[in-house]
Amino acid sequence: MTSEEIITAIKDIIATIAPDEELVGLDTAVPLRDQIELDSMDFLDIVMELRKRYGVQVPEAEYGELNTLDGCARYLAPKLEGKELKLVNA
Amino acid sequence: MSSPPTFDTIIIGAGMSGLAAGIRLAQFDQRVLILEKHYLWGGLNSFFKRAGRRFDVGLHALTNWVPKGTRGTPLSKLLRQLRLGYDDLKLGQQSFSEVRFPGVKLAFSNDFELLRSEIARAFPDQVEGFESLVRRIDAYDAFRPSDTSLSARSQLSQSISDPQLVDMLLCPLLFYGSAREDDVDWYQGVILFKSILQEGFARPAGGIKPLLDLLVARYRDLGGELRMRSGVKEIVHEDGRCLGVRLEDGQELAAQKVLSSAGWAESMRLAGDDMYARHVRPEELGTLSFVESIHVLDREPADLGFGATIQFFNDAPEFRYRRPAGLVDTQSGVLCCPNNYASEEPLREGIIRTTSLANPVAWRELVGDAYEAAKEEVQTSILARAQEHLGFHPRDYSVFSDCFTPRTVERFTGRIDGAVYGASTKRFDGKTPLQNLHLIGTDQGLLGVTGAMLSGVSMANRYCLKPSLR
Numbered sequence: 098m099t100s101e102e103i104i105t106a107i108k109d110i111i112a113t114i115a116p117d118e119e120l121v122g123l124d125t126a127v128p129l130r131d132q133i134e135l136d137s138m139d140f141l142d143i144v145m146e147l148r149k150r151y152g153v154q155v156p157e158a159e160y161g162e163l164n165t166l167d168g169c170a171r172y173l174a175p176k177l178e179g180k181e182l183k184l185v186n187a
Numbered sequence: 188m189s190s191p192p193t194f195d196t197i198i199i200g201a202g203m204s205g206l207a208a209g210i211r212l213a214q215f216d217q218r219v220l221i222l223e224k225h226y227l228w229g230g231l232n233s234f235f236k237r238a239g240r241r242f243d244v245g246l247h248a249l250t251n252w253v254p255k256g257t258r259g260t261p262l263s264k265l266l267r268q269l270r271l272g273y274d275d276l277k278l279g280q281q282s283f284s285e286v287r288f289p290g291v292k293l294a295f296s297n298d299f300e301l302l303r304s305e306i307a308r309a310f311p312d313q314v315e316g317f318e319s320l321v322r323r324i325d326a327y328d329a330f331r332p333s334d335t336s337l338s339a340r341s342q343l344s345q346s347i348s349d350p351q352l353v354d355m356l357l358c359p360l361l362f363y364g365s366a367r368e369d370d371v372d373w374y375q376g377v378i379l380f381k382s383i384l385q386e387g388f389a390r391p392a393g394g395i396k397p398l399l400d401l402l403v404a405r406y407r408d409l410g411g412e413l414r415m416r417s418g419v420k421e422i423v424h425e426d427g428r429c430l431g432v433r434l435e436d437g438q439e440l441a442a443q444k445v446l447s448s449a450g451w452a453e454s455m456r457l458a459g460d461d462m463y464a465r466h467v468r469p470e471e472l473g474t475l476s477f478v479e480s481i482h483v484l485d486r487e488p489a490d491l492g493f494g495a496t497i498q499f500f501n502d503a504p505e506f507r508y509r510r511p512a513g514l515v516d517t518q519s520g521v522l523c524c525p526n527n528y529a530s531e532e533p534l535r536e537g538i539i540r541t542t543s544l545a546n547p548v549a550w551r552e553l554v555g556d557a558y559e560a561a562k563e564e565v566q567t568s569i570l571a572r573a574q575e576h577l578g579f580h581p582r583d584y585s586v587f588s589d590c591f592t593p594r595t596v597e598r599f600t601g602r603i604d605g606a607v608y609g610a611s612t613k614r615f616d617g618k619t620p621l622q623n624l625h626l627i628g629t630d631q632g633l634l635g636v637t638g639a640m641l642s643g644v645s646m647a648n649r650y651c652l653k654p655s656l657r
């Protein structure tokens with residue numbers, strides 16, 4: 098997956114777990130929590146969905162890497178290499 | 188237990204906490220099984236049929252009401268975690284509710300300003316104290332309590348100097364969620380204050396059944412398995428580790444994790460006499476239970492002049508929230524009129540429900556006809572007092588009535604002494620002396636419909652989902 102695809106994948110996961118949040122116009126460099134309402138239970142869901150959809154494991158100590166969309170793209174790039182984007186909320 | 192675990196998680200009980208935990212786990216593809224002793228789900232908030240009518244066992248109010256779109260509150264978090272839409276609940280708001288003590292009453296509603304103005308009217312010299320209490324409550328993260336031993340009564344008294352106002356604020360909190368006599372743990376009190384007085388009451392259209400149907404359907408759609416009439420007889424363990432359960436029919440089922448909503452003492456009893464004797468202190472057993480009566484009327488209570496949704500009353504000089512000496516304490520209680528919620532599907536008949544503190548031991552001693560006679564007698568005295576608060580006597584308009592006691596609660600939910608709010612000390616971390624066995628629901632510390640579901644969700648997250656990520 099490319100960086101853009103990873104960001105699309107994460108937004109699609111957020112659209113599933115927090116359907117009431119507006120995801121258009123998110124700044125990829127700013128922490129997600131500062132832009133939309135996401136608590137630690139929601140972060141658990143992002144990680145659980147990553148595993149469910151892409152078989153990717155994110156250890157709890159590394160949740161911090163997912164703070165921004167850019168961080169997600171960077172951290173997940175090697176884990177998602179060769180995997181295909183799956184959109185649930187297309 | 189010889190077989191390898193067939194299930195990732197087994198959940199004891201299909202009440203609010205068990206169903207919510209089940210949905211969370213099935214959502215992430217766990218092999219999950221809910222075992223329920225009864226033939227219906229819902230536990231303390233189930234439903235039943237009598238004389239062609241369907242009744243809710245418990246539901247007076249769904250607490251924690253917030254307007255659609257509100258973020259970060261218990262109800263919104265819960266809906267997100269279960270992936271339910273706000274509109275799925277079809278919530279109708281209360282008209283208003285009241286706390287009535289001798290010579291003074293306070294109304295509140297889903298708009299907190301009403302309570303503020305009521306305090307200013309009835310307790311003008313306590314306004315500053317009340318505001319300071321509200322600031323402390325707003326600042327307190329009750330879901331991560333730093334000290335679980337503090338008393339709500341003493342914390343309230345630090346801000347409010349009039350003991351009657353302290354009692355009047357405690358009254359609804361205790362009736363809707365305290366397992367302790369005359370008090371509640373401070374962190375629990377904060378949760379209750381927010382969920383009852385600052386957020387508020389609503390009722391799902393059609394009562395509890397549509398909500399339960401939604402939860403069960405969601406759970407099954409996700410692949411979760413639910414077995415009814417499958418009582419757990421024993422929690423199986425070895426070397427301090429829980430391995431699974433044995434059912435009443437002798438079948439053994441192995442699981443990586445077991446979540447129990449049966450209660451703390453009840454779960455230890457399932458783990459064996461030795462575990463019970465070693466770990467359950469007698470003073471932890473819940474002492475409080477209730478008699479609940481339901482009266483179907485041939486007209487709407489509002490047409491008889493009763494416009495409140497819930498009324499908490501106390502007629503005694505000193506407010507007591509204790510196990511009474513006799514069968515019930517009629518001097519205080521709760522009156523509920525579900526007709527006084529706004530609803531897309533208004534109720535077809537008038538309903539009044541009453542709740543009174545009861546003594547399970549006194550009820551246990553009654554046998555046969557004496558039990559039925561006692562129910563009748565107790566209802567008469569409860570209604571005589573209710574009449575003063577309702578402004579009419581329900582029996583003058585009654586087309587049907589039913590009443591249940593601590594014995595009914597014990598029979599249908601297995602709670603020792605019918606202790607509706609469970610053990611008097613909560614285990615907020617959900618831990619038990621057995622590895623892989625965790626408590627959910629009432630005895631973990633969150634109760635009520637919303638609370639029990641949140642408990643199921645948070646314990647499932649903590650003990651079943653997070654560890655699976657390692």
Ligand SMILES: Cc1cc2nc3c(=O)[nH]c(=O)nc-3n(C[C@H](O)[C@H](O)[C@H](O)COP(=O)(O)OP(=O)(O)OC[C@H]3O[C@@H](n4cnc5c(N)ncnc54)[C@H](O)[C@@H]3O)c2cc1C
Pocket residue numbers: 199200201202203204205222223224225228229230231232244245246247248249250417418419420448449457477479596599600601607627628629630634635636637639
């Ligand atoms: C009269 C009354 C009125 C109430 N009113 C309200 C209200 O208006 N609003 C509100 O929010 N809350 C109300 N409550 C409280 C609310 O119903 C409870 O706090 C909540 O439902 C508790 O859920 P739970 O999952 O913790 O436990 P439970 O509902 O007790 O669920 C436990 C389940 O486990 C099952 N079980 C137990 N032992 C076994 C076993 N060995 N094997 C298999 N299954 C087992 C039981 O049958 C039960 O179904 C009321 C309760 C009562 C009794």
